[in-house]
Amino acid sequence: MGYRDLATDLLKMARAAGADAADLLVAEGTEFSVTVRQGEVETLKEAGSKGLGIRVFVGKRTASSYTSDFSRPALQRLVEETVGMARATGEDAAAGLPDEMTPPEDVDLAMHDPSPSELPTEERIERARKGEAVALETAGITNSQGASWGSGEGSIILANTMGFMGGYRTSSVSLSVVPQAERDGQMERDYWYTTGRGLSDLETPEQVGRIAAERTLRRLGAKQVPTCQAPVVFDPDAAAELMGALFSAISGYAVFRNATFLKDAVGQEIASPLLTLVDDGRMHRGLGARPFDGEGLPTRRNVPVERGVLRFYVCDSYAARKIGAKPVGSARRGLGGGPGVGAGNLFFEPGETPPEEIIGGVERGLYVTDLIGFGVNVVTGDYSQGAVGHWIEKGTLTHPVHEITIAGNLNEMLKDVDAVGNDLLFRGSSASPTLRIRRMTISGS
């Protein structure tokens, strides 16, 4: 943590250049990745980098800048230019650092685990190779897009002119395998992955390779289905995408911009009573965990939607001032620009129904395992996405399906959730159990 002095210095420079307030983020990290294809190393990448972003306020005017050059003349110029730029922007009553700050808490969220960086390079390559080999040995798998092992470490310092100075270290590691299969002229690929803070969080390479192969093989023989309206079951990954759209729609930014179909909805039933949305910034070992947010406010466990009722919009200090709410420790900040709202560890509370029973309860419908496209509009709630999955007849998966879309309106889709699975499993910072939506339009042949 050699950058605390740099941070202190820079805040002084900002003050001297005419800033009334400022905050800054210093980040450094290392990155490693290796891709193995057909058993051979294809690409191996290793590097470290650093960067610094500063935001200044001159009264109610603000500007920000970033650099990777930490030399004094470069920083001096950067700070002066940023203050100059702030003076040229407009007065914004909502601009500013948080109203109140508390010192960073000393909480151990186990965000850093040294095991990935201690693993010898040869062993990392070997694990990727093993994952791919297991997939390639599976009958029916004919090719491979490769297996990738990635790991990284990072540390950040966040400081502001209200006296806040905090920092933390993180680590992450992941393994993914992408096999390919071909039958009767049809080519398909799918993937599986595992990720976490340390090696003990990971599924084994054998598991990842086996599941990746199974997911790929089950796509073979896919066909279109006729256009119809039917129940749609979202598998956990597909359901997590839907959950992400809901989170965007309840961001304070979307609210003051009138850019959400969930405007003026606090206290209302916006979703099925089966749905409770949790954003936990402090989940132990969670990939979205951190002790304080992008403004230095303490993170916490938020429940913005409880049994279908919207309790509050998710705000940082700026959005909170714009809509007359409170910040909830959900500010996300990168090096460039100021903070925005982002999720920590986001999930729908699991229900009690096993996924097989959810599928079993469908007479004729669709089980979705992958979505592609950008057809989700949170301004209007319009939803239309490309989908891949399986057709359900009498509660049983019959054949794989492709080249179809599913469409509806998020407003109705959220209310139409009539089953929530008991299969919540975190792989990454967000996760959902299996969800079933009573009725959507499926467009096919």
Added chain:
Amino acid sequence: MPQDERARTPADVPVSEMEKLLSRALSRGGSFADLYFEHETTSSLLLEEEIIRTGSAGVTCGLGVRVVSGERTGYAYTDDLSWDAMARAAETAAHIASDPRTVPPQAVTAAPVQRRYGEQSLGELPLAERIALVERADRAARAFDPRVEKVIATLAEETRRVRIANSAGLLAEDVQPLFSMRVSAIAAEKGVRREGSAGGGGRLGPEFFEEKSPEHFAREAARMAVTLLGAVEAPAGPMPVVLAPGWPGILLHEAVGHGLEADFNRKGLSAFSGRIGERVAAPGVTVVDDGTIADRRGSLNVDDEGNATGRTVLIEDGILKGYLQDRLNGGLMKMPLTGNGRRESYGSVPLPRMTNTFMLAGEEDPEDILRSVPRGLYAKHFGGGQVDITSGKFVFSATEAYLIEDGRLGPPVFGATLIGNGPDVLTKVTRIGHDLRLDEGVGMCQKGGQSVPVGVGLPTTLVSEITVGGTKA
């Protein structure tokens, strides 16, 4: 504590150091090495609720070192251009090499670069003038219609200075300005809200706005938002689709462009693998990728491996002709380079990527094309698209589309995703207009976690059948 000396930039690195670095990079073997020095400055303005809410700026600088040994690539990068840090990166990248043979690096000499754009960037405009541009856009969007209730206007510009040297003796240098203006408007009426967006830009300076004013983009965004207030449910199912000229060229980018990138084809991963010479589109369909068009967002003087960009015919009169190559894949496939090696930044490995991808014009009158369709969809503007290159299935999402009723435009419809199969969607092209248009210059393309700016283009085109993903079954 900060050091007192300003860090070195790429311009400070002498050619003699580059040659030494290339030697280090190949010190453990390998057939090829290259250095990508990059210095990038950016700035952006955001206007919202009639005030410039924030300005931001930044500078990044670094070196990426690549070593290629057969099909293997070693890569390392550093944001510190001191000799020691650069040498460490070269040695890290060198670890990948497994073959004991070394191809010794050649002395580096500067290659002439044919320029397709100037060095002037919008960032050279005084801040007050850049602010004036976004304020003009905001005023025009709000003045367009009283139902416009929210406007966001942004102006983002960057200048990238690159120096690329490789062990084959090439040294290429380029200055790459780029900017974009974007306007989004939300219109409301009787509790219904709709969004419109528009934008444009390119690799040029303020002269851009002599042809396309900030007001042009603002009115376009406002018009779209207000028009969509009258939208009805989009239809579901297969039907004829007329694609408007310009941005709907995203069809080509998703349906065929990605599938023709050489890496996927060399490895047999693409639905187009091994199909050169086969018919993949209707007669009359010719698709090219052209990185040499003056001032365009997707254009480059040299690609990110230092090779001259070019014009590559991908499909000629319906027959598959070629792939988009970078150095690694062109070498392994023994095919000529096409100048399509691109990377997001010095931290990224180059990949074969598109530049400006479009279909050549046909001869038909766009009005006649529309009149020929009794019932279908007219798609004027799209959001994003995506493709699964292995199965060939692709989607693109219409953000402004209309029903076609008896050969005439009917009401606008809610946003809908269109889905098709890349290897055969172009065989269903039945009419091509004479009105080829390129998009206005805001496209971004994602691949392997890297974003690069691209362009697309299309004349008015009738596709006899695409599955439209509306809600009205």
